[in-house]
Amino acid sequence: MNIVGLDLSLTSSGIAVIDSQMAIHTCAHGEKGHGRDSALTRNPKVVRLADIIAGHVLPGSFVVIEGPSYNSVSTSSWDRGGLWHMVVAAVREAGCSVSVTPPANAKMWMAGHPHAGKTLMRACAQEFTATPLESHDEADALTFALMGAHHLGLIHPSGTYRDRALVGVEWGEPPAH
Numbered sequence: 001m002n003i004v005g006l007d008l009s010l011t012s013s014g015i016a017v018i019d020s021q022m023a024i025h026t027c028a029h030g031e032k033g034h035g036r037d038s039a040l041t042r043n044p045k046v047v048r049l050a051d052i053i054a055g056h057v058l059p060g061s062f063v064v065i066e067g068p069s070y071n072s073v074s075t076s077s078w079d080r081g082g083l084w085h086m087v088v089a090a091v092r093e094a095g096c097s098v099s100v101t102p103p104a105n106a107k108m109w110m111a112g113h114p115h116a117g118k119t120l121m122r123a124c125a126q127e128f129t130a131t132p133l134e135s136h137d138e139a140d141a142l143t144f145a146l147m148g149a150h151h152l153g154l155i156h157p158s159g160t161y162r163d164r165a166l167v168g169v170e171w172g173e174p175p176a177h
Contacts, residue, residue: 001174002017004096005063005144005147006053006066006141007137007138007144008053008065008080008087009030010030010049010079010080012028012137013028013049013141014135014138014139014142015056016141016142016145017145018145018146026138026141027056030049031048046079046086047086050086059095059096060094061175062148062174062175063096063148064147065087065098066106066140067101067170068081069103096175097172098172099148100170101144102169105147106140106144110128111124112161118136119136121143122135122139124139128146128157129142129146151166
């Protein structure tokens with residue numbers, strides 16, 4: 001079973017896959033130009049991005065996705081919400097289990113602090129896995145995937161703060177094999 005972390009964004013969605021051999025694969029996808037586009041122009045871009053992201057998730061995967069940031073007030077919140085729901089619906093339709101992590105829990109799990117910044121998160125993720133990461137979005141997605149692996153008992157990282165960070169995650173049931 002693959003464990004997939006998804007950090008959704010319109011301009012750079014991070015995707016991390018930990019495969020059945022525990023190998024790590026990361027990438028990012030996004031589209032520029034949403035801010036000034038009309039709603040009817042943005043819609044096909046968001047749909048296309050959701051299809052690309054969901055295409056990276058094999059059926060039966062265990063997916064950990066970042067939950068909404070309720071304090072965001074930008075105009076793109078509407079589009080990001082639509083992207084989130086389209087991706088979640090697509091991967092659930094493919095028989096995947098979906099778990100939702102609050103952003104602060106992921107920061108606590110990786111960096112030991114619920115307000116860790118992007119630079120620290122990326123540095124910690126690279127050090128934890130010895131995996132070169134091209135972006136902060138890939139680092140966040142990898143954090144989500146690692147949290148899933150920890151929850152499933154596939155990795156046993158040190159630090160009681162990591163165990164505590166898993167408590168606030170809305171865990172889905174692992175897919176049946």
